Amino acid sequence: MADSELAREREYVSALYERLDGLRAEAERELAAVRRESVGGNHQSRSERDAFAQVYEDRIRQLRDVGERLAFGRLELVEPDENGSALRYIGRLGLRDENLEPLLLDWRAPQARAFYQATAATPLGARARRHLTTKGREVVRIEDEVFDAGLLEQEGTRLQGEGALLAALSAQRTGRMHDIVSTIQAEQDRIIRSDLSGVLVVQGGPGTGKTAVALHRAAYLLYTHRERLGSSGVLVVGPSPAFLQYINAVLPSLGETGVVLSSLGRLYPALEATHDDEPAVAAVKGGAEMAGLIRRAVRSRQRVPSEPQSLDVNGETLVLEPQTVADAMHRARESGKPYNEGRVQFVKTLLGQLTKQLAEQLKRRGTTVDDADLAYLREDIRTAYDVRVALNTAWIPLTPEKLLEDLYARPQWLAGLTGSWSKAKRELLRRERGAAMTISDIPLLDEAAELLGDSDPADQAKRRAEKAQRKRDLENAKNAIRNMGVAGLVSAETVVDGFAESTVSLTTAERAASDRTWTYGHIVVDEAQELSPMQWRLLLRRCPLRSFTVVGDVAQASSAASTTDWGATLTPLIGEGWRLEELTVNYRTPTQIVEAAEWVAEAAGLRITPSRSVRSTEWPVEAIETESDEELAAVLIDLVDEMAGEGGTTAVIAPEALFDRAAAVVRERFGADSGVGAAGLARPIAVITPAEAKGLEFDSVVIVSPAAVVAESPRGASALYVAMTRPTQRLALALAPGEVRPAGLPPVSRQGTGFSES
Numbered sequence: 139m140a141d142s143e144l145a146r147e148r149e150y151v152s153a154l155y156e157r158l159d160g161l162r163a164e165a166e167r168e169l170a171a172v173r174r175e176s177v178g179g180n181h182q183s184r185s186e187r188d189a190f191a192q193v194y195e196d197r198i199r200q201l202r203d204v205g206e207r208l209a210f211g212r213l214e215l216v217e218p219d220e221n222g223s224a225l226r227y228i229g230r231l232g233l234r235d236e237n238l239e240p241l242l243l244d245w246r247a248p249q250a251r252a253f254y255q256a257t258a259a260t261p262l263g264a265r266a267r268r269h270l271t272t273k274g275r276e277v278v279r280i281e282d283e284v285f286d287a288g289l290l291e292q293e294g295t296r297l298q299g300e301g302a303l304l305a306a307l308s309a310q311r312t313g314r315m316h317d318i319v320s321t322i323q324a325e326q327d328r329i330i331r332s333d334l335s336g337v338l339v340v341q342g343g344p345g346t347g348k349t350a351v352a353l354h355r356a357a358y359l360l361y362t363h364r365e366r367l368g369s370s371g372v373l374v375v376g377p378s379p380a381f382l383q384y385i386n387a388v389l390p391s392l393g394e395t396g397v398v399l400s401s402l403g404r405l406y407p408a409l410e411a412t413h414d415d416e417p418a419v420a421a422v423k424g425g426a427e428m429a430g431l432i433r434r435a436v437r438s439r440q441r442v443p444s445e446p447q448s449l450d451v452n453g454e455t456l457v458l459e460p461q462t463v464a465d466a467m468h469r470a471r472e473s474g475k476p477y478n479e480g481r482v483q484f485v486k487t488l489l490g491q492l493t494k495q496l497a498e499q500l501k502r503r504g505t506t507v508d509d510a511d512l513a514y515l516r517e518d519i520r521t522a523y524d525v526r527v528a529l530n531t532a533w534i535p536l537t538p539e540k541l542l543e544d545l546y547a548r549p550q551w552l553a554g555l556t557g558s559w560s561k562a563k564r565e566l567l568r569r570e571r572g573a574a575m576t577i578s579d580i581p582l583l584d585e586a587a588e589l590l591g592d593s594d595p596a597d598q599a600k601r602r603a604e605k606a607q608r609k610r611d612l613e614n615a616k617n618a619i620r621n622m623g624v625a626g627l628v629s630a631e632t633v634v635d636g637f638a639e640s641t642v643s644l645t646t647a648e649r650a651a652s653d654r655t656w657t658y659g660h661i662v663v664d665e666a667q668e669l670s671p672m673q674w675r676l677l678l679r680r681c682p683l684r685s686f687t688v689v690g691d692v693a694q695a696s697s698a699a700s701t702t703d704w705g706a707t708l709t710p711l712i713g714e715g716w717r718l719e720e721l722t723v724n725y726r727t728p729t730q731i732v733e734a735a736e737w738v739a740e741a742a743g744l745r746i747t748p749s750r751s752v753r754s755t756e757w758p759v760e761a762i763e764t765e766s767d768e769e770l771a772a773v774l775i776d777l778v779d780e781m782a783g784e785g786g787t788t789a790v791i792a793p794e795a796l797f798d799r800a801a802a803v804v805r806e807r808f809g810a811d812s813g814v815g816a817a818g819l820a821r822p823i824a825v826i827t828p829a830e831a832k833g834l835e836f837d838s839v840v841i842v843s844p845a846a847v848v849a850e851s852p853r854g855a856s857a858l859y860v861a862m863t864r865p866t867q868r869l870a871l872a873l874a875p876g877e878v879r880p881a882g883l884p885p886v887s888r889q890g891t892g893f894s895e896s
């Protein structure tokens with residue numbers, strides 16, 4: 139049967155490619171025709187033409203990007219479906235023939251669900267599932283699962299499409315994460331297709347596919363809720379720029395380009411924080427009590443003078459009473475506006491009062507004052523030096539940056555605001571003006587910005603005008619889409635983003651990333667255990683609808699401000715309204731390495747989520763002792779040489795204390811084949827810190843001095859656990875001179891576990 143079935147699938151898939159090529163050629167012809175149309179016409183007709191061109195360009199890109207992995211699965215149904223067919227092909231996008239009969243189902247369509255979730259116990263209307271493995275455009279292998287009693291017995295331990303899955307898992311890594319659409323497992327699929335609303339927390343040990351699931355969920359949600367999420371956008375937050383570089387090809391490969399990817403240092407527009415504070419400082423800055431401190435700090439910049447003030451206005455003396463200031467302040471605060479906008483009202487009120495005072499003073503001396511004069515008097519008052527000083531002293535315009543700098547640089551002011559803090563704790567915040575903002579400052583700036591609002595009223599007006607223009611453009615685009623009959627194929631947002639005439643030519647994603655007040659339709663947070671309460675507050679402001687996918691592993695928490703208990707972190711912020719899912723199968727790391735990492739973690743008292751690995755490796759975990767720095771360097775070079783010789787990617791994970799030396803040794807020996815930090819991820823050999831290693835994976839990993847990795851990190855054992863769970867094939871520990879192997883690693887080879895002692 140195999141040969142004839144293979145031939146049959148080859149024929150079907152080849153017909154799919156023919157259709158794909160045909161559709162692409164058609165779209166290219168249409169695009170050329172639109173482009174040939176003469177330029178000119180009014181805004182409406184230009185918009186329509188742009189909309190046409192945009193639709194075709196998007197379609198061509200989508201059809202081209204699917205590349206050589208168009209179809210990967212087939213479901214055989216018990217009963218023919220509504221189209222009269224008992225076979226349902228699943229692929230990266232949906233295709234129909236000339237008569238609009240379905241040829242291929244998008245993996246995200248509801249009818250494709252059974253491909254991922256059907257089991258012998260719950261076959262979901264399917265008789266069998268087939269995985270197609272292709273090379274280029276040709277099917278080279280098929281793998282069948284028939285949902286009969288035979289399968290039922292093995293259920294529970296079964297992986298779906300085991301051959302295809304294991305082939306994907308054992309493949310050499312490239313330094314970039316790939317999509318997993320063809321081999322998504324049932325427990326993952328259920329999470330991917332879970333409801334859009336609410337906060338979904340996905341907990342799982344290292345390598346259980348949390349990142350993969352989070353990204354596929356983003357693609358699924360965008361497909362299923364295109365209308366809503368197309369306009370509001372989806373934000374994906376990862377721990378570091380290196381991590382974002384690692385994952386940034388996944389969503390485009392799934393046809394989704396409109397997602398904003400951001401690291402924690404970039405969540406405040408127009409600023410990129412690349413460094414973080416010392417752990418103890420970051421822990422204070424990340425604590426929820428900082429929100430109250432910032433509120434008090436803002437409030438303390440509004441001051442009622444204790445004495446009446448005499449103000450000179452072009453030789454006239456006006457008196458500003460404390461009560462007048464207090465009343466104006468009270469009224470402005472009552473309006474509920476942010477600080478800087480409230481100040482505009484405060485200044486307006488006081489200028490009005492002072493103008494009245496001056497006019498009365500002049501009238502008393504017999505001068506007539508009409509309405510036109512009042513405007514001049516007001517302007518004289520507004521520009522008078524004394525008045526400016528008095529109003530600014532009472533309520534100074536503030537930027538978030540200035541507020542934070544002052545808070546750190548003025549110990550007395552800080553002390554006045556933090557009576558219950560110890561002196562030592564306050565000292566941690568101390569910093570001179572002009573220092574670069576850190577990653578932990580980002581949520582504080584955002585918190586301050588929220589309270590302060592725009593400092594320049596002109597900015598507010600500009601923003602309102604831009605929003606109004608975009609609203610008009612969207613209306614035009616919706617009309618154009620209706621007129622063209624392409625509803626569902628393209629969103630109005632995509633079309634507007636492509637308008638040449640649009641006042642601001644930014645995509646929805648760029649617009650969202652550059653606007654602090656943008657609210658997203660959904661937020662995905664990866665390595666979410668790393669987030670401090672202040673970072674959570676920032677993200678919750680970015681998505682008031684509280685639609686979140688939060689993935690992480692509390693055992694991998696690396697700092698004092700990170701989460702070690704989802705409930706303790708989330709419940710105070712959002713109440714009980716979040717749901718938890720768990721992933722239990724380790725797809726990355728072979729059994730031997732998982733065991734070693736878990737033993738070391740447990741010996742250090744770390745509470746880990748055990749996971750079941752799906753494969754083993756031929757390589758034992760090595761721990762190599764050294765007696766001198768020279769020997770350590772030589773061991774490192776030998777290991778990397780051997781590992782890199784196997785092909786794929788190799789990482790040297792080195793603690794800060796030994797980082798420069800390790801990087802220099804590797805660079806000297808391997809030159810351009812190696813790179814440091816994020817830059818190394820595109821090379822065969824990367825030298826990175828334990829913090830940078832978070833979320834990444836490599837074929838082989840050497841950890842330099844595990845003891846130093848533990849010693850340097852606030853949650854030491856967790857940093858080592860993260861580092862040890864990065865490899866897909868091979869792990870070695872290069873111990874520093876005098877260092878003993880980590881507790882928990884067996885001292886001698888163990889039967890069946892493949893440990894070696896060197």
Ligand SMILES: Nc1ncnc2c1ncn2[C@@H]1O[C@H](COP(=O)(O)OP(=O)(O)OP(=O)(O)O)[C@@H](O)[C@H]1O
Binds near residue numbers: 316347348691
């Ligand atoms: N169903 C699957 N099919 C193929 N590969 C998979 C599948 N699930 C996960 N993987 C692969 O397993 C590896 C680990 O996945 P991922 O990085 O998402 O794990 P993680 O849980 O986020 O790990 P960590 O907590 O260490 O960051 C990746 O290479 C991913 O592509």
